[in-house]
Amino acid sequence: MSQAVTPYLEMSQAIMEAGGEALKKCYQCGTCTGTCPWTPITHFNIRKLVRYGQLGLDGIEEFMWGCSTCKFCVDRCPRGVEIIDVVTAIRNVYSGGGMLPQSLRSFVGSMSARGNPWSGDQAKRNDWAKEKYPLYSADKEYLFWTCCTVCYDPRNVRLAKATAEILNQSGLSWGLPSVDVNCCGESLKKVGDLELFERLKSNNLDCFKSQGVAKIITVSPHCLSSFKKDYGEDYEILHFAELIAKLMKEGKLTPKKDFGGVKVTYHDPCYLGRHSGVYDAPRDVLKAIPGLDFVEMERSREQSMCCGGGGGGLWMEKMKGERLSDLRIEEALATGAKILATSCPYCITMFEDSVRTLNADDQIQIKDVTELVLESLEINIDEPVADTCAL
């Protein structure tokens, strides 16, 4: 087979125009590949992807899906290349014409048809709430932005409920979005469908405007980052872990139940940590809950390892041995922790999957920080909640 290739600069130009301009700055040092959590376990090579992009070389499609947009490489790149923008642009340019992997087709299809990734009925978006909680109106302070995943995914509904109950307990005035809203679109953008993303975004913005929204609380760091960075509007946006930390500091929330010394560790979701710079709030919350013995994993905070769920990864099939979440569970187990806490519904999904396939569900529980706070506030929700101390 001939090794001759010809650079195809029109393609490279198209990538730059789709937002991947930064690719021209890359000097091919390999720091990104050496940093990327996928490098040791898959054939994905981010430097090569950028290189193929620079020259518009054929074959780029084959490895453009490996990145989970964890931002580790971006923070380390000595040239300041916005690598995620490059990945997004490459996907945008090349994913037309049936290049989408099978598993992403239903994801994108559902986004397009129903405005959420879970093929959920849009009218039933708030069904989880069983009309127990108020809808947002302009006289309320906070809009509690329920991520699609906590509305429709049975495991993650517990996050929605926990958040609602804690909000009630803290005496804030808040409300849920009406069912007219759709997914924030963060993952869709990273998958490269910029056009559909714009549609979802402008629909959401219309809803915010017509309802006079000023302050937003999110449970998913993906919504948080999308609103902050991609929506281009000036809302006051907080992740719920930040709000809890603040309420606890002000004495408006006081955890009661003692966990009796159970060891807990915390996984920094990439979109709360590296993407949004929130590292302390969830830790402060965990440390304020009586009887939780907090330990760090080897890789934490800025150095945290990705669960693999970002950038569309949540919807893509990965073979055993190629799952970051498995490695992360092993790292958590190595600390001796009985609870792996985190603050992102995607991470929860990835980890729940991994503990099951690794048969580790009797060794460690996956919990969102909100769930632990709820348990410690001794509030009962109708969902059966496992007693964490029983492990």
Add this chain to the structure above:
Amino acid sequence: MSRIGVFVCHCGLNIAKTVRVSELAEFAATLPDVVVAKDYKFMCSTPGQEMIVNDIKQHKLDRIIVTACSPLMHEQTFRKVLTASGLNQYLLTIVNIREQVSWVTHDIEEGTAKAKALLNGAVYRSRLLVPLTSRVIDVNPNVMVVGGGIAGIQAALELANTGKKVYLVEKNSTIGGHMAQFDKTFPTLDCSACILTPKMDAVLQHKNITMMTSCEVSEVKGFVGNFDITVRQKARYVDHSKCNACLACTEKCPGKGISEWDESLVKRKAIYIPFPQAVPQKPIIDKESCTFFKKGKCRLCEKACEQKAIDFEQQDTFVQVKVGAVILATGFDLMDTKPLVQYGYGKYPGVYNALEVERLFNSAGPTGGKVTLRDGSEPKSIAILHCIGSRDKNNHEHCSRVCCMYSLKFAHLFKEKTSADVYHFYIDMRAAGKGYEEFYNRIIEEDVKFIRGKGARVAQSADEPGRLVVEAEDTITGKFIKLPVDMVVLSPAIVPRADARDIARLFNLSTDKQGFFMERHPKLAPLSTMSEGIFIAGVCQSPKDIPDTVAQAYGAAAEALTIVVRDKMELEATTAMVNPASCCGCQNCVRVCPYGAPSYNAEKKVSEINEALCKGCGLCASVCPSSAIIARHFTNDQVLAEMEGLMEF
């Protein structure tokens, strides 16, 4: 009525490309008092200058306007033309139609129009110019060199050899700088001490050099030709005039400090000389680690000293030094790599920075020149990581220029002193100096492994406790490398001294984006600065190797000499003066002057301007509410006339 000649330069195509020069000359000829107007390809060339000389004679010109490049480039050239023709040099006006016109537009219409406007203004002002007489001052023949590294040493020796008196101010207790820490130097691998110590000694012995160690500059007054500098002599607690360098004191001292010279790898005494060949050989006491200063008891050194040189009462003193010129040669620091947590410096004992490794190689260093790890064992496998913090947007964008080469030197020395495998992790190999590529080839022949990819992470080995693992991509094969090693060497960015900005402020210098001292012109005046009479040499200007540093030192010495070789020098006549009759004593001028030239005479209740300090910037004149300040060469009348000329367009 004046008789003005206008000379329009093409500067090749630099100007002619975006200004219609002949049209400009024709336009000039129509302006009041203009007797002759010409354009020419290169006005600064000899024929160009001769043309002006001839026209002055032929047309009896008494004002000259040259429309050309910035006055920074050629004002002096054309002033000389006037002087040679018997005209006062201040009757010259330069109109900058290059930097301010042709280089800032692509539009020839715009360019020509702006050039006309500027020229019109210049003609109006030129008519009002008056001859001025430059001031002549005495020049102090001495020079101060700040920093006693190889740059400062070389510059001081050169100047001293011409018979000038040199004050060499060094903040450490010894001169030598970084070069004195090295064992070998690339690319020739000659022994650093063998070539440096003779020079250090020469400094000590030279009758024209006053070596001021443990000293720092604390205040700078004056101006080119007449600097008045205050130097703080830090207390050494040893009277060096009595000390005979027997070092009996150091033997008895129980104090333990961290050896700065050995990059903190070992301890030293509280009374010490940093290394055996230190110059001077006389010790100082480090207060922080001295038992007497800490606990009030000890004084063992005092008992040991037969010369009675120990003086615990010594205080810092201040010395006034008057010089005509100054050379700054304060060198560099290495970047602190601790914040780059991915490399584990300061966390894993096996990770070293480059200067620490230099000390390990050095026979006068903490291991006597043996390469051993902190636990005393010899490394079997070593990784050298290039570009740590250099060429990096998150840290320092510049290339530190010498680290590729010293990393190669390290590889050679590791091979020579150990049986270790040596790996380089690099992005680009920069070996562009005389003999450098050859040196690179030599190291390749020594079977060192080169991995093209920046080190991404240093971690502890999971399988072998105590060992390290370097992770990186080999970008040539696209493979992810996990390399187990015993020792990691970081080659960190070369950065400006921590106090570089303070020194810059003291001497009125600018610093560049990186914080290194800024030269007057990157190509044509690399050793002078915007502060007249202040020169720079060595790494304080930008990272460079010893050959380039030494070359700069020679150059800076020559530059300084051009000032102090003269008995007298001419200063610009374009200074400001206060008319005491109209000064209201508001002292606005005192507040705005960046050079401290105006002062308030409380007795006479008026401000006065010290012409020697005044740079003629005109700030004071512009804030004077009673128009009492006359800025010579830029009087209100002259400036207003020029504005009028500009406004006509």
